[in-house]
Amino acid sequence: xxxxxxxxxxxxxxxRFPISLCYSVLCAVILFRFIYLNDVRSLDExxxxxxxxxxxxxxxxxxxxxxxxESYDLSxxxxxxxxxxxxxxGVYAYFSLLPYDFDLNNTRVFRFPFYMIxxxxxxxxxxxxxxxxxxxxxxDFWEYNKRVFLQFVESGFxxxxxxxxxxxxxxxxxxLFDLDIDGKIxxxxxxxxxxxxxxxxxLSKYPTIEYDNNLDTLNRPFLVFVQFILIPVxxxxxxxxxxxxxxxxxxxxxxxGWVAQLSLWFSIMGLFTxxxxxxxxxxxxxxxxxxxxxxxxIILTIPTLLLxxxxxxxxxxxGVTELRYVIALVGVWLxxxxxxYGFKLTYQLKWIPLSLSIFIIFALFAGPINMFDSTLSSQIxxxxxxxxxxxxxxxxxxxxxxxxxxxxxxxxxxxxLDTRSDMQWINNWVKSPITLVxxxxxxxxxxxxxxxxxxxxxxxxxxxxxxxxxxxFNYNSGPNIQIDIRGYDELIKFDINFYLTxxxxxxxxxxxxxxxxxLSSQESIIDIGAMLNQLAESKANHTQLDIERLTLEDNLGxxxxxxxxxxxxxxxxxGGIYKIEYAQGILLIKNATSD
Numbered sequence: 001x002x003x004x005x006x007x008x009x010x011x012x013x014x015x016r017f018p019i020s021l022c023y024s025v026l027c028a029v030i031l032f033r034f035i036y037l038n039d040v041r042s043l044d045e046x047x048x049x050x051x052x053x054x055x056x057x058x059x060x061x062x063x064x065x066x067x068x069x070e071s072y073d074l075s076x077x078x079x080x081x082x083x084x085x086x087x088x089x090g091v092y093a094y095f096s097l098l099p100y101d102f103d104l105n106n107t108r109v110f111r112f113p114f115y116m117i118x119x120x121x122x123x124x125x126x127x128x129x130x131x132x133x134x135x136x137x138x139x140d141f142w143e144y145n146k147r148v149f150l151q152f153v154e155s156g157f158x159x160x161x162x163x164x165x166x167x168x169x170x171x172x173x174x175x176l177f178d179l180d181i182d183g184k185i186x187x188x189x190x191x192x193x194x195x196x197x198x199x200x201x202x203l204s205k206y207p208t209i210e211y212d213n214n215l216d217t218l219n220r221p222f223l224v225f226v227q228f229i230l231i232p233v234x235x236x237x238x239x240x241x242x243x244x245x246x247x248x249x250x251x252x253x254x255x256x257g258w259v260a261q262l263s264l265w266f267s268i269m270g271l272f273t274x275x276x277x278x279x280x281x282x283x284x285x286x287x288x289x290x291x292x293x294x295x296x297x298i299i300l301t302i303p304t305l306l307l308x309x310x311x312x313x314x315x316x317x318x319g320v321t322e323l324r325y326v327i328a329l330v331g332v333w334l335x336x337x338x339x340x341y342g343f344k345l346t347y348q349l350k351w352i353p354l355s356l357s358i359f360i361i362f363a364l365f366a367g368p369i370n371m372f373d374s375t376l377s378s379q380i381x382x383x384x385x386x387x388x389x390x391x392x393x394x395x396x397x398x399x400x401x402x403x404x405x406x407x408x409x410x411x412x413x414x415x416x417l418d419t420r421s422d423m424q425w426i427n428n429w430v431k432s433p434i435t436l437v438x439x440x441x442x443x444x445x446x447x448x449x450x451x452x453x454x455x456x457x458x459x460x461x462x463x464x465x466x467x468x469x470x471x472x473f474n475y476n477s478g479p480n481i482q483i484d485i486r487g488y489d490e491l492i493k494f495d496i497n498f499y500l501t502x503x504x505x506x507x508x509x510x511x512x513x514x515x516x517x518x519l520s521s522q523e524s525i526i527d528i529g530a531m532l533n534q535l536a537e538s539k540a541n542h543t544q545l546d547i548e549r550l551t552l553e554d555n556l557g558x559x560x561x562x563x564x565x566x567x568x569x570x571x572x573x574x575g576g577i578y579k580i581e582y583a584q585g586i587l588l589i590k591n592a593t594s595d
Contacts, residue, residue: 013204017066019083021199023059027052028195035187050098053116054090059199060123061086064130071131071209105448105469106439110419111372114322118364125357129350131209138349139213142279147207150222155202159193166193218283226280227289230273234292237266241303248306260310260327263303267334270296271352278349297342304334320378325371326363333359376420383413384429392457398430400458410457415467418450426453447574461577462512468574475535476567478544481586483551483564488588498570498581507563507587513570513579517561519589524556526563532578550585555592562588 014021034048065082068074074082099108128148132141167186174181244259274296281289311327318324333356340346363371390406392398401407417423427433434456436449448468455464485491494505498513506518507526515526531552535545550565563585570581 010200010204013200016206017063017203020059020062020066020203023055023062024195024199027055027059028191030055031191031195032188035184035191038184046098046100046102049102050094053098054094057119057123058083058086058090060120060127063203064123064126067127067131067209072134103469103471104439105419107372107420107422108439114371115364118360122357122360125353125360128353132350133354136211136350137213138347139215139279140209140211141350142275143215144207144209146276147216151202151205151207155198155205158201159198162197163190163193215279215282218280223280223284226273226276227284227286230269230276231288231292234266234270234273237262237269238299238303241266241306245302245306248309260307260314263307263310264327264330266303267300267307267330270300271337275349275352297338300334300338300342304331304338307331307334319382320375322371322375325374329359329363329371372420376417379413379417379420380425383417386413387429398456402458407459407463411454411459411463411467414450414454418448418467423449423453446576451574451577462514462579465513465571465573465577465579468577470571470573472569473532473536473541473572473578474567474569475540475550475565476544477547477550477565481547481564481566483547483586483588485588488562488590490587490589492587492589493585494587495584496582498579505587507583509580509583513581515563515580515583517556517587519556519559519561522557526552526554526561528552528563528580529576529578532572533576536572558592560590560592564588 030048030052034043034052037043062083065079065086068082069076069079097108099106099112102109128145129141131144166189170181170185170189173179241259241262244262274293277289277293281293307327308331311324311331314324315328336355337352340351367373368377386409387398392401401410422439423436427436434453436452450467451464454467492505492507494507496505496507496509498509508516508518510516510525515528517524517526531550535541535549540549547564547566550568551562553560553562555561565583565585567582567584568580569583571579573579
């Protein structure tokens, strides 16, 4: 291992990729700071997540710009200008395009993970083909990407090995010498090795771009991996899919939705195996490898067909969602590959990652037909058709819902659409507009737009629980509590849980997560909303409180009850909606006429 580590040429890494390594250090610094402040209540998570995302995109973009300089003879000044343009766009995106609060249930927050995964994947694909857009052969393209892959695996292996070894050493020192070492040190170590060491090691050995149409001799471990591991695993998936295809043919039943996932996995694995083995027959002439390379795209037609049938069934039954859109688009991309490479219209391997990157950009940014707007228009249309079929439109608003199944359908639709839009479109369906809030104002209001609309359908608070931004709450008074019990006739300890059906105390939780008390053969609901609202306003979540702040007293008929919680928690949503999931404490009861 030391011999490998000696190959790290820091001067080469920082002279060839200075801007990229500066961004990698910036990413690490952001993560260091996030770990350091992670237990601070006022931590602005959006700041760190957005800053890291932009910095990582700039890290990848700077590598692409450097590769363009080496491949197409750009000047140093041109490289700096392109990096400056990227930096300015990153700053603009940070302040104008990214979510400002990840606690909100709005469109920006929902779309952010898709943009993050899509753009990072797209930039990795660009790195694989950008040096060969105008020049180079298939051999040059394949040799370059093989070297990049092997160097990434090598640097990743050493990074994981060092983390495991050093973590074990820290744990040993901590236990052997009874040292109180902050657990954050493991986070710092992971960031340093993954963000700085890995980047430096990888870029120090990043392959040079050569256009000589030559291939390096493949070593034995690589041939074993691509020929005797990748191909057999891919064939196993292929066998399962073909067997399932025969079952469909004999039973004439449409495939289940899960088959789309298996088809995608086979297609990705199969295509990766095809690319990795493209030139391997020249170094290990095995018959099964040649057969796989020759017939792969013909074989790919079966899982692609199953994928189209499966996704058609889901689209026709439930409409478009982002995931179904992506699956359908991948199916179109696979069909294009089958037509182009199956019929030998081209042998240019670079078109595979290039076309995939184009499809990713299309899914994210294709105007009204991108994955987000297509999903929104489809689901709004389905919701409108459902309301019309159930005759829920009245002269100026909606009528109250009484059927439980209909309530589930409406709340499900509202919850789905609220994360993807500002809900203003619903006013196109009624004569009297519903007053809704803009997405930028969500942090200043108690109720989400979905909850406001649900009130017009006559849904109660508990039915609206999951229609707004919700969070978990927990309040406790610590292990030792003191409470005045003078004058009370009964003292009952309780420990109840929403997910446990058996309770042997008078105090229980009903199906809506409300606290109920059984006294004199009469069940009463204990209103603790005011107490929880005061605690929420004081931002006392997950802190030990004085028992007086967790105590309430109420008159229930002929009894006076006093409840002191030493632990209570559950979910809280907008508009003061609470669902209690567990509670522990003391219940005191006395006759109201005894005073």
